[in-house]
Amino acid sequence: MNWLGFDVPARLSQIGGYMIQGLINGVTGMLGALKSTIVNAASSVANWFKEKLGIHSPSRVFAGLGGFVMAGLDQGLAANASGPLARITDLSGQMTRALAVGAGGVAIATASPLAAQVPASALEATAAAPAPIQQATYNITINASGGNAQDIAEQVREAIEQIERERRGRGFADE
Known part of the structure; x- marks a missing residue:
């Protein structure tokens, strides 16, 4: 299309490019002003909190907040410990049964002579039904x-x- 002596699509494309470049130049040119505005707003909010809460030492406030965070973490761990502990207990039971079966039904002895042992009849145990471990008397x-x-x-x-x-x-x- 050639109206008024120039190619309209090419000219509109060029105008669109100029608009985008102008937008980029405007945003990058104003980044300093944007940063300054954000810093000033944050300082104003911090000063307002200090004034309203009677804060003279921000480090004390953050130390207190850190204490609250740690107390919250402690409470969260305490409130949710039963799940991981149950999983660990289940896993240790599975490992004990697997070791008993993997050792031919005989428990792996520790350095103590009082370690648990399995009777000779348990050597016939299968993986599906591991022999119970019996305490030596x-x-x-x-x-x-x-x-x-x-x-x-x-x-x-x-x-x-x-x-x-x-x-x-x-x-x-x-x-």
Whole structure:
């Protein structure tokens, strides 16, 4: 289209470009004024709060607010702890059952000779029905006639070692 001696679409496109460039120049040229206006408004609001609340030290106010934030966090954690704790309890139970099955039905022993053990019959347990873990029971008789605590402790240690040797001899060891 050529009206009045020039291409109208091309001319309108050029005018649109000038409008956009003018808008960009106007916005960027006024950024300083916009920033100044925002800073002044924020200062006015802060001063108003200080005056109304009788604040002389902003650091004390923010320290108080920080305390409120921490107290709120503490209350939120306390109010919602049951969910994560239940999940942890469930997970630990699943892990205990998996370890019992993964060890052929025998519980993994700790360094303590009083660690829980599983009877030999539990070795036939399947993954679908893990064997229950049973606590080892020790019956120890100590004759403490005039002995001191060190002597008693030695007798207990010797009795437990004897029981463990007997258990290993019957095939109940966790070797």
